[in-house]
Amino acid sequence: MQRFTCACGHILVFGSTHCPKCDHDVGYDPDRGVMVRLEPKGGMKLCENGVKHKVCNWLLSAAAPEKLCLACRMNRTIPDLNWGRNLMLWGKMEMAKRRLIYTLRRIGITLPSKAMNPKAGLAFDIVSTLSNPTVTTGHLNGVITVNLEEADDTYRQINRQQLGENSRTLLGHFRHESAHYLWQRFLSELSWEDPLRMAFRERFGDEWVDYAVALGNHYQKGPVAGWETSFITGYAASHPWEDWAETWAHYLQITDGLETCESMGIQVRHMALPLVMLPVEAGFLPTILKHEPAANDEFLAWLQRWICLSKVLNEVSNSIGESELYPYAIPVKVAQKLRLAHHYAKVWGLDKSKGTKV
Ligand SMILES: [Zn+2]
Ligand SMILES: [Zn+2]
Ligand SMILES: [Zn+2]
Incomplete structure (x- = not known):
């Protein structure tokens, strides 16, 4: 998450509805990605779910025919x-x-x-x-x-x-x-033979394993022994689709968590912690995809920064008497799945043809 600032300079957060410093109501403009003051002639209006129910702080153009964000x-x-x-x-x-x-x-x-x-x-x-x-x-x-x-x-x-x-x-x-x-x-x-589809099978396995049977087994017997070496959670071991969903959720968690820390000015290089070194293959894409050494290195550096930061977060949560904030470990196989999630994010983020502008 980015760091947000009010027009008066006060720091705001993603859920802010009011600035305590300048006493203005504020809201989030999703198109510009900034928090703005709500002013009579400001050109923006608060989502109706914010006006009526106080459950939303997103804004839309005052001229828009819609009432909801x-x-x-x-x-x-x-x-x-x-x-x-x-x-x-x-x-x-x-x-x-x-x-x-x-x-x-x-x-x-x-x-x-x-x-x-x-x-x-x-x-x-x-x-x-x-x-x-x-x-x-x-x-x-x-x-x-x-x-x-x-x-x-x-x-x-x-x-x-x-x-x-x-x-x-x-x-x-x-x-x-x-x-x-x-x-x-x-x-x-995508066709069965499309590289992006084959890459999925290479990392997550054959998605046509019977889904209902796989989930039934998981809920009856619990996760397979030794799942920790290949999966981010026990549930991920139940079926390739669930492995993908748990991996993607984790990818978004790291993306958001790391962005939050860094936007608040926390820099890994200033920490008194040795950088956790993952082996180079942790950043590899599936073999069916073109090898991308520079992008692999960039991904590994990103993941290592997160692992360092998460150690700090865990220490802090122990300091205030809570259990670990980030109760996960990332083995090489999970790092490789996160690498593929990162690749998909890049491809899908560039592919504007698949959706209409919102
Ligand atoms: Zn303010
Ligand atoms: Zn809304
Ligand atoms: Zn699921």
């Missing part, structure tokens, strides 16, 4: 707001969703709404299992469904423990499901 326009279903508790949970969901949309747009991936582009677009159903017990978090044909109850911290922690996960966050859910959406949008339509 580009992130809120992607909602197909929102929770029943007659129940006050739902409003509080929904606000947390929207915050996580906007952060996902921010990162994807920053990578350069266009995100058409499904209403505008039924084939390649994206929509969100935010539904509580209390109103519809059959709802599960997942992705299907460009619709990401999230269970509103996951925004309840206690509910989510209980799930996390029962599933044996190190970490479970709303943002993690959105990032994970975005991977399934992007896979369908960019990879599923």
